[in-house]
Amino acid sequence: PKAKPRVVYWFRTDLRLHDSPALAAALELKPSVLYPIWTWDPHYVYRARVGPNRWKFLLDCQSDLSTSITELNPKSKLFLIREAPQTLFPKLFKEWKITHLVFEKDTDAYARDRDAEVMQIAKDAGVQVIVKMGRTLYDPDALVQHNHGKPTMSMSQVQAAGKQIGDIARPIPAPTSLPDPGETTLSFAQEKPGPEPDINAIQRDGNEASYSSLAGPNGDFAVPTMEELGLKEATTLHRGGETIALDMLSAIIKNESYTATFEKPKTAPTAFSPQATTLLSPHMHFGSLSCREFYWRVQDVVDAYKKAGKHASEPPTSLTGQLLFRDMYFGAQAKLGYAFGQTYGNPQCRFIPWHLPSEIDTATGLITGRYLTDNATAESYFLRWKEGRTGFPWIDALMRQLRLEGWIHHLGRHAVASFLTRGGCYVDWERGAEVFEEWLIDHEAACNIGNWQWLSCTAFFSQFYRVYSPVAFPAKWDKEGAFVRRYVPELARFDKKYIYEPWKAPIADQKAWGCVIRGDGVKSEEGEYRVYPKPMFDFATQREVCIQGLKNAYKVGLHGNDAKVLDGTWRKL
């Protein structure tokens, strides 16, 4: 008789036990042993931009998952192995006599390459691979296929493709037991336990070879701590893990009217503790919450509401609509691959000569026009935006919340992304996307890139003349300025009349309120007063500069595969 399967279950985008089609497939094999593992992928550990807050969220998710596994089988847990999957698996398959490798499908550009390599390694080792979709409502590749082979660039395309694919599957329950893991020797590693690699040092020195022990400092495959990894302490209070995610979802679902009538454009970006939207995005990113669980528990409330004759919201503004947006960006990324992540080479992304001369000589393909914003000015705009010292309290409050907590409301993201790009600074969206990549606890490559393109009017959205005012927009939501007072405490005592335009307050009042408006925000105190910067430009003037720039670029009509920046100018390819 055939030997019973010995299975590695490889956790990646799915740090949960509930509704995991891949885990269910692994268990259907009726394995004699099942190793739940996580591999230390250098691509994410050392090359991606990950700030301490997202690190902490990941470690939280891993710890919670490991505890839940142990609850189902005291002999088991999440085994963290500190080596790249591409080099680890050939050795591990042999040592642990593995017959099957099972994981959730990941359509990120890098992940596809990695998984293709791992599947080849498995094939060479005679190991069967099972891959199941579970990360999005629809398989992104199926969305593309049913969108005539094209990236999904609008909600209506997602809905049309979704209709052809069929109903979104109902979630499946979590397992109630798990098989034992086998022996966990790593004789190939010939190592003794030692300290964790210092991530900061490795990033600084570009040396990835300095893994310490594959099984961690105590040789027990444990989830590392922030200190062990040499990481700065996290400042966010948002915590990761499937247990918390399911509790958060249940609390939301319990509030039936919130769930059934949710309309994204009506949720306040200035609300904090509690925020106005679900804050489930980091759980979606790490897979500590299943998107189908989220979708169906919401949809059931919506259906019951409708059945009772009550009004419920609909996509795209409803809660389920938000999940469809997520699928849209995954569908775009699935088709475009690496090209999706940048302007260069991307046929869907408009080429905007951000802060470069913006008129094109059609004969030579060279730019002859004036600079809208020179390099040094653009760089200083960028830094002041990033550091929350633009002098526009609404923008600065958001950027400070982002750095501190790793999450800001969607319309807050709108405000700062549009301000950096086509609605203020005229700086390239890729610079902003990098900052978000580092600081967001919910950073999802597809969603971050797609939304930055949307807000910069380079793809998905094109109404560049609709610019958010950093004064009128927040005032609509928060007349008192509570949000600004919370995140820009220098202005806490300012009268609400000036809270979004503190530079307009008479100097005597500024002094009476303990903060003077001057300088560029590098200094935060001067004598007996705190200091908050002057606005770094006249918003109305800069708004016009941006609209003109976008108008020109739209007229020229180039995309990322038509033009290229070279030596401080740009040319047609």
Ligand code: FAD
């Ligand atoms: P809710 O409103 O409660 O929505 C529920 C879920 O739907 C979210 O958890 C999320 O998974 C999904 N969702 C909602 N809005 C969007 C959207 N516009 N695009 C994609 N998915 C959405 N979202 C990320 O998950 N990761 C990112 O890296 C990211 N970067 C962004 C960058 C910019 C410039 C902008 C404008 C938006 C970005 N978003 C990103 C989308 C959106 O802002 C967040 O998903 C949302 O604010 C998360 O809060 P929530 O969970 O309370 O959302």
